[in-house]
Structures are given as C-alpha cells and as structure tokens.
Amino acid sequence: MPDIPAVSRRLLLGGALATGALAAGVGTAHAAPLAQAGAAPAPTRRRRPGQKSMIDVPFDVHKTVRVGVIGLGQRGSGMSEGWSVVPGCTVTAVCDIREDRARRTADRLAANGKPRPAEYGGSDASYAQMLRRDDVDLVYIATPWEFHYRQGKDALLAGKHVIVELPIATELDELWDLVDTSERTRRHLILSENCSYGRNELAMLKMSHEGLFGDVTNGHGGYLHDLRALLFSDTYYTDAWRRLWHTRSTASFYPMHGLAPIAAAMDINRGDRMTVLRATATEPKGLADYRERFIPKSHPSWKETYVNGDLVTCLIDTDRGRVIRAEHDVSSPRPYSRINSLAGSRGIFEDYAGVMATSGGRIYVEPDHSGHAWKPFDTYRKEFDHWLWKKIGDDAADNGGHGGMDYVLQWRTVQLMRAGLVPDIDVYDSAAWCAPIPLSVKSLAAGGRPVEVPDFTRGSWVNLRLGLDSRTSEMPPVA
Amino acid sequence: MPDIPAVSRRLLLGGALATGALAAGVGTAHAAPLAQAGAAPAPTRRRRPGQKSMIDVPFDVHKTVRVGVIGLGQRGSGMSEGWSVVPGCTVTAVCDIREDRARRTADRLAANGKPRPAEYGGSDASYAQMLRRDDVDLVYIATPWEFHYRQGKDALLAGKHVIVELPIATELDELWDLVDTSERTRRHLILSENCSYGRNELAMLKMSHEGLFGDVTNGHGGYLHDLRALLFSDTYYTDAWRRLWHTRSTASFYPMHGLAPIAAAMDINRGDRMTVLRATATEPKGLADYRERFIPKSHPSWKETYVNGDLVTCLIDTDRGRVIRAEHDVSSPRPYSRINSLAGSRGIFEDYAGVMATSGGRIYVEPDHSGHAWKPFDTYRKEFDHWLWKKIGDDAADNGGHGGMDYVLQWRTVQLMRAGLVPDIDVYDSAAWCAPIPLSVKSLAAGGRPVEVPDFTRGSWVNLRLGLDSRTSEMPPVA
Numbered sequence: 001m002p003d004i005p006a007v008s009r010r011l012l013l014g015g016a017l018a019t020g021a022l023a024a025g026v027g028t029a030h031a032a033p034l035a036q037a038g039a040a041p042a043p044t045r046r047r048r049p050g051q052k053s054m055i056d057v058p059f060d061v062h063k064t065v066r067v068g069v070i071g072l073g074q075r076g077s078g079m080s081e082g083w084s085v086v087p088g089c090t091v092t093a094v095c096d097i098r099e100d101r102a103r104r105t106a107d108r109l110a111a112n113g114k115p116r117p118a119e120y121g122g123s124d125a126s127y128a129q130m131l132r133r134d135d136v137d138l139v140y141i142a143t144p145w146e147f148h149y150r151q152g153k154d155a156l157l158a159g160k161h162v163i164v165e166l167p168i169a170t171e172l173d174e175l176w177d178l179v180d181t182s183e184r185t186r187r188h189l190i191l192s193e194n195c196s197y198g199r200n201e202l203a204m205l206k207m208s209h210e211g212l213f214g215d216v217t218n219g220h221g222g223y224l225h226d227l228r229a230l231l232f233s234d235t236y237y238t239d240a241w242r243r244l245w246h247t248r249s250t251a252s253f254y255p256m257h258g259l260a261p262i263a264a265a266m267d268i269n270r271g272d273r274m275t276v277l278r279a280t281a282t283e284p285k286g287l288a289d290y291r292e293r294f295i296p297k298s299h300p301s302w303k304e305t306y307v308n309g310d311l312v313t314c315l316i317d318t319d320r321g322r323v324i325r326a327e328h329d330v331s332s333p334r335p336y337s338r339i340n341s342l343a344g345s346r347g348i349f350e351d352y353a354g355v356m357a358t359s360g361g362r363i364y365v366e367p368d369h370s371g372h373a374w375k376p377f378d379t380y381r382k383e384f385d386h387w388l389w390k391k392i393g394d395d396a397a398d399n400g401g402h403g404g405m406d407y408v409l410q411w412r413t414v415q416l417m418r419a420g421l422v423p424d425i426d427v428y429d430s431a432a433w434c435a436p437i438p439l440s441v442k443s444l445a446a447g448g449r450p451v452e453v454p455d456f457t458r459g460s461w462v463n464l465r466l467g468l469d470s471r472t473s474e475m476p477p478v479a
Numbered sequence: 480m481p482d483i484p485a486v487s488r489r490l491l492l493g494g495a496l497a498t499g500a501l502a503a504g505v506g507t508a509h510a511a512p513l514a515q516a517g518a519a520p521a522p523t524r525r526r527r528p529g530q531k532s533m534i535d536v537p538f539d540v541h542k543t544v545r546v547g548v549i550g551l552g553q554r555g556s557g558m559s560e561g562w563s564v565v566p567g568c569t570v571t572a573v574c575d576i577r578e579d580r581a582r583r584t585a586d587r588l589a590a591n592g593k594p595r596p597a598e599y600g601g602s603d604a605s606y607a608q609m610l611r612r613d614d615v616d617l618v619y620i621a622t623p624w625e626f627h628y629r630q631g632k633d634a635l636l637a638g639k640h641v642i643v644e645l646p647i648a649t650e651l652d653e654l655w656d657l658v659d660t661s662e663r664t665r666r667h668l669i670l671s672e673n674c675s676y677g678r679n680e681l682a683m684l685k686m687s688h689e690g691l692f693g694d695v696t697n698g699h700g701g702y703l704h705d706l707r708a709l710l711f712s713d714t715y716y717t718d719a720w721r722r723l724w725h726t727r728s729t730a731s732f733y734p735m736h737g738l739a740p741i742a743a744a745m746d747i748n749r750g751d752r753m754t755v756l757r758a759t760a761t762e763p764k765g766l767a768d769y770r771e772r773f774i775p776k777s778h779p780s781w782k783e784t785y786v787n788g789d790l791v792t793c794l795i796d797t798d799r800g801r802v803i804r805a806e807h808d809v810s811s812p813r814p815y816s817r818i819n820s821l822a823g824s825r826g827i828f829e830d831y832a833g834v835m836a837t838s839g840g841r842i843y844v845e846p847d848h849s850g851h852a853w854k855p856f857d858t859y860r861k862e863f864d865h866w867l868w869k870k871i872g873d874d875a876a877d878n879g880g881h882g883g884m885d886y887v888l889q890w891r892t893v894q895l896m897r898a899g900l901v902p903d904i905d906v907y908d909s910a911a912w913c914a915p916i917p918l919s920v921k922s923l924a925a926g927g928r929p930v931e932v933p934d935f936t937r938g939s940w941v942n943l944r945l946g947l948d949s950r951t952s953e954m955p956p957v958a
Contacts, residue, residue: 226851334826343813345768
C-alpha cells in the first residue's frame with residue numbers, strides 16, 4: 001500500500017468525503033438515507049478464477065519508460081514529441097498505417113536530438129509487428145476511434161501498458177473486455193484524459209476533497225467545441241473519420257473531457273459510483289446547415305445524412321445521490337467550453353464564465369462568501385494549485401498543447417511508471433468515463449429511458465482511494 | 480383575427496420559425512424528419528359539446544381595469560401598489576385571511592392618493608365574498624401555492640379574468656380543470672410570469688423570431704435562487720408555507736421563471752410543443768445543513784425532514800426536436816440565476832455569465848461573430864429591445880420589483896384588457912409552464928423515466944401565433 005499522505009488523513013478524519021464514504025461502506029450513524037437503491041447489486045460480470053482487480057496495483061519500476069506510438073495524425077504526431085521530451089522517457093517506435101507519417105515523425109524526433117524511433121507502417125497489421133518489440137513498455141494509441149478497442153486489447157495481450165486516446169472503446173462489451181484483459185494481463189490501460197490534469201480541474205478536485213463545497217450534490221461537464229470547420233476539412237481528420245461518426249448513430253460520443261474531472265471530484269469508483277444514465281438529443285441541424293452554406297456541391301460530404309443530434313445531454317445519477325450532467329456538442333457555433341462545474345451544500349464553482357473572450361472561472365463558497373455575488377476563481381486556483389502544476393507548470397505549456405495539460409499527463413504517467421506507483425487513472429475510471437457512449441445510444445433508442453451503468457470495479461467502488469489527488473515522491477533522477 | 484404586423488409577415492415568409500411551423504402543420508418539402516413521434520396524438524381530454532378554445536380570444540374592452548387582490552403577503556402587498564399605479568387601473572378590493580393585512584394595504588393605497596379598496600379578510604372564505612363584487616374585472620392571486628387552483632377556478636366561475644402567481648396549480652388534473660374552466664367561462668387565466676417580460680428575455684425572444692439563432696435546437700432555464708435564509712425566516716413566508724413544501728415531495732416546484740422565456744422563444748404552443756419530460760434530483764442536503772449551522776434547536780423546523788432534492792433537473796423534448804433543460808434549486812448557496820440560454824445552428828446566448836458580481840449575458844452568433852470568442856450581450860439587447868421596455872422601461876424599475884419586469888407585466892396586462900387584445904400569456908401557456916411540477920413528481924417516482932407532456936391546446940399548438948412578440952396599439956388614453 002502506498003504511504004498515506006497528510007491530505008488523506010484529513011479526509012479520513014473529517015472531510016465530507018470521508019464521512020460519506022465511510023457511511024456508504026460501513027453504515028455509521030451519519031449515513032444519509034439514499035433515495036437510490038444503493039444496496040441493489042450493480043450489473044456486473046464474473047471474473048475468471050484467479051482473476052484479480054487492478055485497483056491499487058502499482059506499476060513495476062521502470063528505469064526508463066519506452067513508448068510505442070500507434071497513430072500519427074493530428075493528435076499522435078504532436079503527442080509523440082511530448083513523450084520524447086519527458087525526462088526518463090524515450091519514444092522507441094512509431095507506427096501509422098501511412099508509412100510516410102512514421103518516417104516524418106521519426107525524422108522530427110531525430111532532428112530534435114532524440115533517439116530515432118523504429119518505424120512501422122503501410123498496413124493495418126503494422127501495429128501488431130510493433131507490439132512484438134521488447135523495448136516498448138507503454139503503448140500510446142491515437143488512431144481513429146474505431147480502432148482503439150482492438151489495438152488497446154492487443155497491446156495488453158502483448159504485455160504492454162496502454163494509454164489510449166478518447167475513447168478506449170465504444171461498446172459495453174468492449175469496455176468489459178478491456179477491464180478483464182487488463183486484470184488478466186496485469187497491465188494497466190489508461191484513458192489519455194488530459195483534461196483530468198487541467199489546472200482548474202485539479203484545483204477543483206482538491207477543493208472538493210478539502211470540503212469547500214460541503215456535501216457535493218451535483219456537477220456538470222461536457223465537450224462543447226465547434227468542430228464544424230475541422231469536421232469538413234479535407235486534411236484534418238484523415239478520410240473524414242470523425243464526421244462519418246455523425247452519420248451512423250446518435251449518441252454522446254465524447255463527453256469524457258468534461259465528465260472525467262467531475263467524476264474525479266465526486267470520487268466515482270472511489271467511494272461513489274454512477275448508477276443510472278438517461279440521455280436526450282436535439283435534432284441534428286448544425287452540420288447540414290454548415291454544409292449548405294460553405295461546402296461546394298461537388299464535395300463527397302453531400303452524400304451524407306447526419307443523424308447525431310447537435311446537443312446530446314446525459315443526466316447521470318450516482319449511488320450517493322449526486323447528479324452529473326454530461327453534454328456533447330461539436331456541431332453548433334459557440335465558444336469552447338467543458339462546463340466544469342461542481343456544487344454542494346456550501347458552494348459552487350463554474351468554469352468558462354465571463355462575458356468577454358477571455359473567460360475564467362467563478363466561485364461562491366460559504367463562509368468565505370456571502371451576499372450571492374460571484375467571485376473570480378483565480379485566488380482559489382492559486383491557493384489550491386496542484387503540486388503537479390507547481391512543479392512542471394512552467395514547462396508544460398512549452399512542451400504540450402491544450403494549455404499544458406497534455407504535457408502534465410505525459411510527465412505524470414512517466415513518473416508513475418518510473419517510480420513504481422499506482423496510476424492516477426485506471427481501467428475502471430477509463431471504462432466508467434467512456435460508458436456514456438454506449439449507454440447514451442441505449443437510452444436514446446429507448447426514448448430517453450434511464451439505463452443502468454455497469455460497475456466495472458465489481459464492488460470495489462465503495463472504498464475510499466486517492467486518485468489524481470495523490471501525493472507521491474519525486475520523479476526519480478534520470479541516470 | 481388581430482391585424483398581423485410586419486414582423487410576423489417576415490416570419491411567415493422566411494424565418495426559421497415559419498419554415499418549421501408550416502412544415503409541422505402542412506408538410507412542405509422542407510419538413511425535416513422528426514426523430515420524435517411527432518404525428519402521434521398527444522394525451523388529451525375531450526371538450527364538452529360547444530366548449531371552444533380560448534386561443535386568440537381577445538379581452539373585451541375595459542375602460543378601466545378593476546383589480547381584486549387575494550393574498551397580501553410579501554408578494555401580494557408589493558404587487559398591489561404596482562397595479563394601483565398603472566394608468567387606467569384601480570385596485571377595488573383586497574383580501575387576505577389576515578384582516579390586518581387587508582387594512583394595511585388599503586391604508587397604503589389610500590395614503591398614496593389612490594381610491595381606497597374594499598377590505599376582505601378574517602377567514603379562508605373571505606375571498607369568495609370578494610369574488611361576488613361586480614366591480615372586479617381581474618383577480619390577482621398571491622396566496623401560498625396550495626390555494627392557487629381553488630381560488631383561480633372560483634374566480635373564473637365568478638366571471639372574472641384571473642392572473643395567478645406561480646404556479647396556477649400543482650396537479651395535472653387541476654391544470655386541465657383550469658384550462659376547461661377558462662374555456663367554459665370564456666375568461667382568461669394567466670400565469671403571473673414576470674420573467675417572461677424580463678428585458679433580456681424579450682430581446683432573446685425577438686432575436687429567436689428574427690432568425691439570429693438559426694434553427695433553435697436547445698434552450699435552458701431555471702430557478703436557481705438561494706432561499707435558505709428566507710425559507711427559515713419566521714417572518715418572510717407566512718407559517719413557513721414554502722419550506723414545508725420541501726418536506727412533502729420531491730419535484731421541480733418552480734422552474735417556470737426560467738422555463739417560460741425559453742418556451743416562448745421556441746414558440747411552445749405556437750408551432751411547437753413539449754412532448755416528453757424526464758427528471759432527476761440530487762439528494763437533499765442544503766436545508767438540513769443550513770439548519771444544523773444556524774437554527775437553534777428550539778426552532779420548530781427541527782421537527783422537519785427535507786425530502787426535495789437540492790437540484791432537480793428536467794430534460795424536456797419538443798415535437799420539433801428541441802431540448803429544454805429546466806432546473807430548480809432554492810436550497811444551495813449560489814448566486815441567483817435563471818440560466819436563460821438559447822442556442823441553435825447559427826449561435827448561442829447565455830445569460831448570467833459574468834465572472835464578477837454584476838454579471839451580464841454573453842452571445843456568439845454567426846455571421847456577426849467568428850473565432851469562438853464570446854461577446855457581451857449589451858449591444859444586442861439594445862438593438863432588439865422590446866417595444867414595451869422602450870415605452871415604459873424608465874418607469875418600470877421605479878414602479879415595480881425585479882428590475883422592473885413586475886411593472887411591465889402589470890402595465891401590459893392592463894393595456895391588453897383596456898385595448899381589448901389577445902393576452903400575451905394564455906391558459907395554455909400557463910398550464911404548459913406549470914406542468915413540469917406534477918410531471919417531475921411522476922418521472923422521479925418512476926426512477927427518472929420519460930413521461931408524456933399533455934397537449935392542453937388539444938391540437939392547436941401547430942399554428943403559428945405571436946405571443947409576447949406581438950405589436951399592439953397604444954394604451955388607450957385614460958379618461
């Protein structure tokens with residue numbers, strides 16, 4: 001068991017989280033009556049004999065972390081450079097179905113003075129060859145969504161740890177299979193959820209744990225990003241893979257960026273769990289309207305019919321009576337937002353506030369505040385700045401995209417592996433945060449009826465555990 | 480039929496609203512395929528033979544509007560003064576179960592140089608005596624919620640028009656009964672929804688009608704108002720009537736202030752209708768937590784158990800494929816918000832957006848805006864300022880509360896009656912906006928399942944009609 005740092009002693013002794021989690025686990029006098037059927041067994045599947053949980057299983061110590069990258073499009077090529085500059089990390093192999101991309105990435109890393117990775121490419125079986133290498137410890141997957149499950153599973157079966165771009169899979173069976181495969185191979189599979197490492201998100205998490213919101217009752221997150229121009233671009237998403245998803249089904253494809261930080265702040269799988277999801281979707285208007293205005297009639301997209309609603313909203317209940325709202329909208333004109341809002345009996349935080357272009361967060365918490373007037377979040381963000389940002393924040397924005405949170409994720413992942421620690425984000429988090437994809441499909445197909453959320457932890461969710469709020473030792477020095 | 484002003488000719492010819500409404504009614508080539516079962520008959524009840532709709536039925540002309548007030552607590556006493564200063568309006572009678580309140584209100588109006596109203600009070604049957612007067616044209620009801628239905632119905636049966644504070648009723652049967660009674664008595668029953676007359680709300684409505692949002696796909700409203708201190712006050716809500724509602728059931732009690740303006744902007748009952756509602760609620764934490772911290776153990780509230788969730792969220796589908804999110808939270812610490820957000824294929828407006836105490840609205844609409852940066856709403860609000868605010872805005876804040884929208888509602892209601900026009904808000908609007916109360920109870924009791932929303936218009940909802948966006952003639956001169 002990892003050494004329990006001071007912050008979690010405070011939680012165990014007095015925080016709202018601790019009271020709730022102990023109550024849920026042990027049944028103390030403080031247990032609030034739960035309106036949900038908290039005691040009913042969650043839908044689950046049996047483990048094989050001998051198969052054990054991956055919860056609290058640390059990485060083996062890795063002197064250096066050797067990364068193999070599959071998928072070198074917009075995301076993978078940028079992230080390859082990020083991995084290569086993390087201390088104690090080397091990109092040893094890169095793979096893309098297009099060989100020229102593997103070459104270009106290898107060239108770029110070499111030009112940056114990094115060891116030249118081996119190149120794989122030319123067919124959709126190339127990645128399997130890469131997985132046979134014994135100088136790859138961690139596989140990073142950034143291919144189109146439809147390949148993530150298969151490639152993630154194969155990487156685990158090849159004995160590698162895996163970190164997968166969103167989502168790890170899109171079907172419930174696949175999510176369960178990845179959980180089981182991780183447990184059977186004793187290798188971690190991690191959703192590459194950079195937003196979990198966002199600066200505001202981590203401050204919000206710490207504040208939640210330190211009781212500033214009192215009893216947390218609700219939180220809201222989502223992915224509200226006007227991607228219309230990129231979706232119709234001929235160069236951004238290879239073969240328009242992402243726009244085509246909008247022709248196949250209606251679902252919340254990608255709520256994780258907003259959902260994950262809220263789930264962390266509510267200790268989903270660490271004292272609470274999501275129980276029920278219900279979804280609703282608007283009619284699809286945005287993509288067809290954009291096409292009508294801007295896309296020449298000769299363009300192949302004119303053969304397409306868009307079925308995914310512009311705004312898909314999931315309302316999720318938790319066992320402890322919280323509500324999470326997760327939204328997805330990539331086809332309407334609007335400024336970017338992950339919403340990122342958390343509220344409870346003592347206060348509320350709302351991110352992406354502000355009437356001008358540069359928007360920040362706003363907060364109202366008792367007893368600091370009264371009179372029902374918002375205050376800017378800045379001072380709180382600084383006071384509750386996560387140690388990761390204090391340590392590497394200055395480098396992060398230089399080395400990674402999305403304001404630096406990409407690099408924070410990469411640095412942290414490497415550190416966990418080099419120091420032999422428990423991952424912040426495990427396969428249970430990853431499966432839970434991606435579950436709204438198939439669950440929203442199911443709910444929408446049933447007119448928005450509530451559908452049960454599986455318990456991928458098979459009962460372990462009741463136990464208090466620290467995740468992203470862990471304190472750990474320093475990054476081991478690079479030899 | 481009222482004269483169709485210029486703005487609605489534009490709608491009929493080319494606006495997004497008109498295209499959709501005509502499609503829904505007539506089935507033109509432009510009709511978008513509706514994912515919802517738009518053609519299925521809505522749950523409804525038969526009219527009696529000869530019973531006709533009150534849609535588009537104008538008031539008779541009233542030279543002066545004579546108002547009788549029932550309920551002189553916090554709300555009723557203030558609004559009595561408001562009625563009394565509207566040109567061409569006289570408060571002829573006031574009633575409260577506590578006679579001293581009737582006397583105080585009568586004293587105050589007389590002291591202000593207004594005709595002294597007759598006083599009724601002393602028993603719960605006093606209002607029935609007031610209703611027998613033949614010098615009351617309009618009854619204004621501001622008693623605790625539990626009395627609204629009975630008093631509203633009785634006022635209609637006594638041949639008066641009625642304007643009722645939120646809600647007109649709390650049960651589906653009662654809502655239908657008020658609709659039927661209005662139709663049978665040929666008297667209007669109006670929800671006293673001041674927020675429908677809010678300055679931002681009316682600008683948002685005009686912008687929606689003029690196509691600035693393109694195809695409107697979603698809108699969000701609610702009532703997020705930290706009432707904890709008032710709920711526990713011994714003087715604010717007589718006999719703690721409002722706090723006691725939180726001990727009886729879990730429901731969205733009061734979403735109308737936020738829902739009504741969104742419904743108006745989507746032309747609910749005027750080209751679209753709400754079809755399905757699903758609700759979710761958090762655990763109740765806020766009131767018990769407040770009581771624990773601030774209320775002496777001797778206080779009667781310590782005998783109470785609070786069951787209504789702090790945040791109750793309704794997700795509502797419409798026939799034309801829009802989604803409305805309506806929220807209710809009066810028991811958590813937070814700055815005030817009615818949310819008031821509308822979005823579509825061309826842009827989005829979000830009210831209550833600022834980072835600091837004085838928060839304004841923000842907007843992003845194509846083609847005016849690009850680059851995904853919010854702009855402040857001010858210039859749009861000014862450009863689309865509703866004629867009512869241009870006309871009486873300066874007086875409104877002096878004469879009424881809530882920034883002036885109370886007085887705007889009162890002035891407009893009197894004008895409609897004096898000029899013999901169709902009400903902006905009719906019994907169908909009122910019933911629809913209050914329906915989430917019993918529907919949320921129903922959905923929550925069924926684990927959040929979708930429940931059908933009745934069609935109080937019995938089919939007339941398909942027809943385009945102007946409501947709050949009407950232009951009308953001047954207020955007739957006061958003789």
